[in-house]
Amino acid sequence: ISGFFEGKDPLKVSKTGINEIYNISRIMRPSSMARQFVGTVKEILGTASVAVAGLMAGRRVTKKKISECKFLFLGAGEAAIGIADLCVRAMQTEGTSVQDARDRIWMMDIDGLLAKGRAEGHLEGHKEYYAKEHASSRSLLDLVNEVKPNILIGASACAGAFTPEILTKMGEYNDRPFIFALSNPTDRAECTAQQAYENTQGRCIFASGSPFKPVTLGGKTFYPGQGNNAYIFPGVALGVIATGIHHITEDIFLIAAEAVADFVKDEDIERGSVYPPLSKIRDCSVEIAGRVAKYAYEKGIASHYPEPSDKFKFVKAQMYDYHYDCPLPATYDWPDQISFEQPIPVSQITGDHLKK
DSSP, X not given: OEEEOOTTOOEEEEOSOOOTTSOHHHHSSOOHHHHHSEEEEIIIIIHHHHHHHHHHHXXXXXXXXXXXXXXXXXXXXXXXXXXXXXXXXXXXXXXXXXXXXXXXXXXXXXXXXXXXXXXXXXXXXXXXXXXXXXXXXXXXXXXXXXXXXXXXXXXXXXXXXXXXXXXXXXXXXXXXXXXXXXXXXXXXXXXXXXXXXXXXXXXXXXEESSOOOOEEETTEEEOOEEOOGGGTHHHHHHHHHHHXXXXXXXXXXXXXXXXXXXXXXHXXXXXXXXXXXXXXXXXXXXXXXXXXXXXXXXXXXXXXXXXXXOHHHHHHXXXXXXXXXXXXXXXXXXXXXXXXXOOOOGGGXXXXXXXX
16 A cells, blocks of 8 residues: 555555455455545556546547446456446446446456356445346356447456457447457456457447557557546646545545546547557646646545635646756846936926927
């Protein structure tokens, strides 16, 4: 665990390496530590937020709500569950009930489909929420053919799991399928950008957890977006610290996802990316922090008062400035002509003085 300390009001941000038994519900459950510290898990909620941001940006292409889509996850660890939970929250904002939203999400782990009463692989924590009344299956291809998902998300660290046949089927069932191969590093990705585009005739909406080189297909070059949680946690942390939020809710990460999605320009979408350029992360962070600040004061969860009138200007003023001030004194050129005339009192100024 690492954090930004401000007396008794630090922001605690966990790193990777959390044991599987400490699922997200246990991590975020109120406890003596949770009451003392502001906490979040960037590898879970940060990854979830950036994944949902990609889905939100992709709506411009599919013209579908997230709640109108069916999901199939390969991987049901903490990162995948975090993404699924935030997808459910996003669907709720579109008017879908929690249960209906969960019913649209199918998940597989190392023991196969999350199915109720399966013989292998005990279901616990949030995995139970996504378990289906369905026969157990270990075949991703069979589930793709049965579920016909609009969105295929990989968080399994199983390289090559999205086979050409699976990708082709995704292209058959969808005009613009989402293919998110989010596992890190690159050699653990479920498929490459090249494979995703080639097997869907360049029609897929692709995102990855690791960077991939541009892909040229049919005379068009695609620049795949990287779903890096660096888009999310700097802005969230800035907004939380600037406003003094004591409890980081799931909605804050949904706000961050919306901010990133809105930051994606049409030209980014056209070139194949559902994320803004990485060079824009600083500006994106200000946008996220400003929206978080606005939310905090609207919901009464901020503790720093008085409330600033301009939230975006306020959070920007809190950002660290890495530029150095010049240590040398300012110098000026001496004027060529110097007037040593005595100043004239205002009461004695005449028209002749003004002509001068």
